Amino acid sequence: MPDLDDLWAKLKEKFQSELTPVGYNTWIADATPIALENHRLVIEVPSPLHKDYWDNHLATKVVEGVYEIADVEITPVFRVEGSTDKPQPTITTEMPKTTQGEQPASVTPTFMRPTHLNSKYTFNTFVTGKGNQMAHAAALVVSEEPGTMYNPLFFYGGVGLGKTHLMHAIGHQMLIYRPEAKVKYVTSEAFANDFINSIQTRQQEQFRQEYRSVDLLLVDDIQFFADKEGTQEEFFHTFNALYDDKKQIVLTSDRLPNEIPKLQERLVSRFKWGLSVDITPPDLETRIAILRNKADAEQLKIPDDTLSYIAGQIDSNIRELEGALVRVQAFAAMKHSDITTSLAADALKNLKLNGKASGLSILTIQNAVAKYYDISLADLKGKKRVKSIVMPRQIAMYLSREMTDNSLPKIGKSFGGKDHTTVIHAHEKISQELENEEQLQSDIRELKNILKPK
Numbered sequence: 033m034p035d036l037d038d039l040w041a042k043l044k045e046k047f048q049s050e051l052t053p054v055g056y057n058t059w060i061a062d063a064t065p066i067a068l069e070n071h072r073l074v075i076e077v078p079s080p081l082h083k084d085y086w087d088n089h090l091a092t093k094v095v096e097g098v099y100e101i102a103d104v105e106i107t108p109v110f111r112v113e114g115s116t117d118k119p120q121p122t123i124t125t126e127m128p129k130t131t132q133g134e135q136p137a138s139v140t141p142t143f144m145r146p147t148h149l150n151s152k153y154t155f156n157t158f159v160t161g162k163g164n165q166m167a168h169a170a171a172l173v174v175s176e177e178p179g180t181m182y183n184p185l186f187f188y189g190g191v192g193l194g195k196t197h198l199m200h201a202i203g204h205q206m207l208i209y210r211p212e213a214k215v216k217y218v219t220s221e222a223f224a225n226d227f228i229n230s231i232q233t234r235q236q237e238q239f240r241q242e243y244r245s246v247d248l249l250l251v252d253d254i255q256f257f258a259d260k261e262g263t264q265e266e267f268f269h270t271f272n273a274l275y276d277d278k279k280q281i282v283l284t285s286d287r288l289p290n291e292i293p294k295l296q297e298r299l300v301s302r303f304k305w306g307l308s309v310d311i312t313p314p315d316l317e318t319r320i321a322i323l324r325n326k327a328d329a330e331q332l333k334i335p336d337d338t339l340s341y342i343a344g345q346i347d348s349n350i351r352e353l354e355g356a357l358v359r360v361q362a363f364a365a366m367k368h369s370d371i372t373t374s375l376a377a378d379a380l381k382n383l384k385l386n387g388k389a390s391g392l393s394i395l396t397i398q399n400a401v402a403k404y405y406d407i408s409l410a411d412l413k414g415k416k417r418v419k420s421i422v423m424p425r426q427i428a429m430y431l432s433r434e435m436t437d438n439s440l441p442k443i444g445k446s447f448g449g450k451d452h453t454t455v456i457h458a459h460e461k462i463s464q465e466l467e468n469e470e471q472l473q474s475d476i477r478e479l480k481n482i483l484k485p486k
């Protein structure tokens with residue numbers, strides 16, 4: 033691993049050359065690098081607003097910058113200064129995969145640590161609308177009568193639509209009814225890491241004891257179980273033990289169990305035993321209500337028509353919707369001005385000038401590319417190496433990079449859990465081929481046209 037101070041100095045130089053002086057002073061100047069270990073670069077920032085901005089706009093640049101400067105792959109983790117409420121799920125989600133020959137992460141295995149549910153993700157802060165009503169209702173039932181009606185409860189749907197939020201809400205609610213209940217939230221990757229760590233540290237018994245003694249097990253993003261044979265095997269037994277004991281299991285994924293490549297048939301069939309509910313993008317009214325809630329929670333003064341305007345700009349991802357509000361808020365702070373519709377238009381117009389079509393989700397791109405090349409979404413996100421699939425996959429990665437603000441790791445994850453270096457490679461390859469290949473140029477033009485905000 034490179035020297036942290038040296039790396040940080042070079043990263044700052046890079047940011048200084050790429051950002052405006054105002055942007056640099058607002059976002060970079062007060063950030064502090066805390067640690068670089070196990071391929072995680074921890075950066076402390078002054079406020080939640082800064083954290084949002086780093087998560088949504090600067091994470092990719094950090095990954096690329098470190099890769100350029102030190103030839104090392106890292107996952108950035110942003111932490112608010114002085115925060116004690118460490119969002120453990122986020123950290124475990126980003127746990128690096130151990131690379132060949134390297135010792136496994138020497139951090140305390142997650143299963144030895146208590147779960148911290150995000151205090152903001154409750155039923156109270158969850159706005160319901162047509163796209164999530166059913167999921168919300170099922171979540172409430174499960175938190176009141178765990179292990180009986182819908183076991184497992186399976187949420188699926190696009191990125192940033194509230195699946196994790198609902199899971200945490202179930203956990204909070206259950207603890208209100210039964211404060212002594214044992215609630216465990218993990219991402220599927222954290223479960224896999226724990227399992228591998230437990231083998232390497234000969235703590236398998238403790239691992240099993242921990243996972244099989246919970247009252248509520250919440251496993252997020254189980255699409256990342258694809259290809260992890262051993263982990264699937266272990267999860268199968270964990271599932272059976274909990275199910276037989278009438279303990280509640282809640283799972284999320286970006287797609288239905290039978291669409292997850294290489295998920296064992298016996299897991300697919302078990303996941304269907306309970307209830308599967310999809311969450312679809314919110315309609316305009318719901319988006320406005322979500323923004324209103326968030327603005328009120330942060331005591332922001334925003335006129336209704338401005339909220340409607342922002343909600344009209346972004347229609348497919350609530351995380352991006354929240355990001356837009358943060359952007360408008362930061363823009364107003366920088367300009368020392370009240371938030372108005374024209375200011376919001378300015379703030380969001382700049383976003384588009386960056387070449388990113390705000391609101392466009394990776395899933396939308398994947399669907400469009402799959403349809404355009406007449407292949408299945410599962411193949412597009414999968415691992416098949418035939419040219420007729422590899423090329424569209426690389427094009428979809430290229431477009432996700434060009435047309436959205438998602439970080440490289442996030443894009444990689446959305447393609448069946450691929451590493452961010454695969455995304456970098458795909459982007460480079462398509463960029464190069466675009467220089468000479470007319471057919472590719474016309475395909476990309478056509479796809480961009482299809483994806484352009486209407």
Ligand SMILES: Nc1ncnc2c1ncn2[C@@H]1O[C@H](COP(=O)(O)OP(=O)(O)OP(=O)(O)O)[C@@H](O)[C@H]1O
Pocket residue numbers: 153157158159160164190191192193194195196197198253286322350351354
């Ligand atoms: N209905 C809602 N009401 C209020 N906030 C919401 C709602 N849905 C989502 N959010 C907010 O949007 C953000 C993204 O939601 P969340 O992380 O739960 O999405 P997700 O579906 O789990 O996404 P991913 O697939 O990326 O894991 C969170 O900050 C969450 O609080």
